[in-house]
Amino acid sequence: MDAAMNAKLAAFAVDRIDEPVLWMDSAARLLYANAAARRSLASSADELLSRTLFDISPDLTPDMWRGLWKQISAQGHFECEFSLRALDGRIFAVDMSVHLFQSGADERACVFFRDIEEHKRLQQLKEEFVSTVSHELRTPMTIIREGVSQVIEGLRGDVTPDQHRALSIALTGIDRLGRIINELLDVSKIDAGKMTLRRERIDFTSLVREVCGTFALRARERHLEIRTHLPEKPVESFVDRDRIIQVLTNLLGNAFKFTETGYVQVSLAVVNGDVQCTVEDTGMGIPREDLAKVFNKFEQLGRVSVTGEKGTGLGLSICQGIIELHHGRIWAESAQGKGARFLFTLPQETARDVFRRDLTDRLTEAAADGASLSAVWFKIQPIDGAPPAAVESAIELLENLVHKHSGRKTDMITRDTQTIFLGMPATVSKEAARVAEKVRGSFADCVTREGLDHQVRLSSRVTSFPEGAPSQEDFLRQHFAEL
Amino acid sequence: MSKILIIDDDPNGREMLRFRLQKAGYEVVEAADGDDGLLKALRRPDLVLMDVRMPKLDGWQLCKSLKTEPRTKHIPIIMLTGCSQPIQEVYGRECGADGYLTKPWDSAQLMQMIRSFLSSTKDAA
Numbered sequence: 178m179d180a181a182m183n184a185k186l187a188a189f190a191v192d193r194i195d196e197p198v199l200w201m202d203s204a205a206r207l208l209y210a211n212a213a214a215r216r217s218l219a220s221s222a223d224e225l226l227s228r229t230l231f232d233i234s235p236d237l238t239p240d241m242w243r244g245l246w247k248q249i250s251a252q253g254h255f256e257c258e259f260s261l262r263a264l265d266g267r268i269f270a271v272d273m274s275v276h277l278f279q280s281g282a283d284e285r286a287c288v289f290f291r292d293i294e295e296h297k298r299l300q301q302l303k304e305e306f307v308s309t310v311s312h313e314l315r316t317p318m319t320i321i322r323e324g325v326s327q328v329i330e331g332l333r334g335d336v337t338p339d340q341h342r343a344l345s346i347a348l349t350g351i352d353r354l355g356r357i358i359n360e361l362l363d364v365s366k367i368d369a370g371k372m373t374l375r376r377e378r379i380d381f382t383s384l385v386r387e388v389c390g391t392f393a394l395r396a397r398e399r400h401l402e403i404r405t406h407l408p409e410k411p412v413e414s415f416v417d418r419d420r421i422i423q424v425l426t427n428l429l430g431n432a433f434k435f436t437e438t439g440y441v442q443v444s445l446a447v448v449n450g451d452v453q454c455t456v457e458d459t460g461m462g463i464p465r466e467d468l469a470k471v472f473n474k475f476e477q478l479g480r481v482s483v484t485g486e487k488g489t490g491l492g493l494s495i496c497q498g499i500i501e502l503h504h505g506r507i508w509a510e511s512a513q514g515k516g517a518r519f520l521f522t523l524p525q526e527t528a529r530d531v532f533r534r535d536l537t538d539r540l541t542e543a544a545a546d547g548a549s550l551s552a553v554w555f556k557i558q559p560i561d562g563a564p565p566a567a568v569e570s571a572i573e574l575l576e577n578l579v580h581k582h583s584g585r586k587t588d589m590i591t592r593d594t595q596t597i598f599l600g601m602p603a604t605v606s607k608e609a610a611r612v613a614e615k616v617r618g619s620f621a622d623c624v625t626r627e628g629l630d631h632q633v634r635l636s637s638r639v640t641s642f643p644e645g646a647p648s649q650e651d652f653l654r655q656h657f658a659e660l
Numbered sequence: 661m662s663k664i665l666i667i668d669d670d671p672n673g674r675e676m677l678r679f680r681l682q683k684a685g686y687e688v689v690e691a692a693d694g695d696d697g698l699l700k701a702l703r704r705p706d707l708v709l710m711d712v713r714m715p716k717l718d719g720w721q722l723c724k725s726l727k728t729e730p731r732t733k734h735i736p737i738i739m740l741t742g743c744s745q746p747i748q749e750v751y752g753r754e755c756g757a758d759g760y761l762t763k764p765w766d767s768a769q770l771m772q773m774i775r776s777f778l779s780s781t782k783d784a785a
Contacts, residue, residue, distance in 0.1 A: 311742075311744075312742040312743065312744075313742070315742035315744070315762070315763035315764065316670060316673065316742055316763060318763065318764050319673065319676075319740075319763040319764040319765070320670075320672050320673055320676055322764040323676040323677070323680070323764075323767060324676060326767055327676070327679060327680060332679070332680065332683050333679075351764070355764055359744065362744065373747075375746060419746070577754070580750070581754070
């Protein structure tokens, strides 16, 4: 076959595949679009070929394109989430993968993209479904649990030992069902990216002690030892306390489940600025080839627990979701018969670090969408000699007021010991100032009523992008300058 | 004898609660929806147990109304609900709930909570 024929065959095939394909040059001019791309962008070939990527992207700026092209040239290939605008005006999110084609000095990019709107919609539906179902299941479950409990407790008359045993087993099953429902809800929230963290400043050493304490009884019953290996000084970080307890409880629970003799040990250390926590046991261990699979949903690897308890197969997947939401990492180390070690690391952050990072992400999105964003911090300052308790109740009060007056789902609220950070996507400065004023007004009323007005003072600052601060760097500098 | 008002649209749920409470020596009054609950709350029970998702007036609204009405605002309210998200509990507290338990709750915990609310209102009175 000659070269011309080969080219024709290739073009024929590319035109008939379902995945949209585009060719572009370094100036973002569109050189080619296959049939799938033309359908997706609602245009004819002629219409498209006189345009650039700027014409079919609602977000792209020349700066962004220069950065993008630099990356394409340097790496030869990259993938990102991007939005496109069809010629009929429909804006849609895509997964995009870009490949560099080089021939001498000639550089072009081959682009594949996939419309993910449908996928997003399905995710949303799935999450709503799970949340409704789990809510609806709770009511009948409560009635069953209460009925069984009343009979077991003898409230409904005498119970024979056999009946008692049967009902105890039923109760175990009901409680397991309850856990499955909770875990399904967690998994679906994590999958949909909707699990939000309620971070606060905590000391990890006391948290580990507390969680280990809840296992003391179990350890005695099973003749296992719980060891802790903790630094002497507090290890502080800004995390969701309940969620981290959930992770530790899960890891310890697993360790107990799969260990017959010996000990379960929890160690804590600060490694390269990260908090590193290790839960290890002297149990049956996990074969090396299964290590990568332990975090998969519903994966139970055929391990049978020492006590015969059954898990849900969701616990470790949730742990992973929670740790990753905290920008940390979780993994397992083990060899068959040699015990298992589960390790996770979390960045050691302050409230300000966390808020700054969240804000930076939102700013990037706002810049890409050409949207505005405002941020407010509220700070409580004690007036000479005010007791710490006064500051504590003031910040508690302030947090409630910020929740009450901001109150949109997309708002980000981060609480520190004396400061509340509020980030409001898609909000202009006037609106943000109005919220701040309302909070200040209610706060003044409340502190007067509670007699705190001579003990604390409230200061605040509103910063808005792009009105007050035209670039992201300006915004962050201005916003945190006086804190 | 302390009087407890149960507000829940599900008769089976009410029956289970009523039985346990009566066995523990409480007097029980029942209401099958939010409106009925509001009326019966005006007859001053010592404590209210309420579901959240109910026809007519839902638990959030009902709780707010009871906590703003001078005749009922001192009555402790425990919400018993399938709404298990932390943010929903925050909302429940904002509406004025004194206690918040998610389904399926631990009966021992519920009874303990009832005892402690009743003894603290008695101390106040």
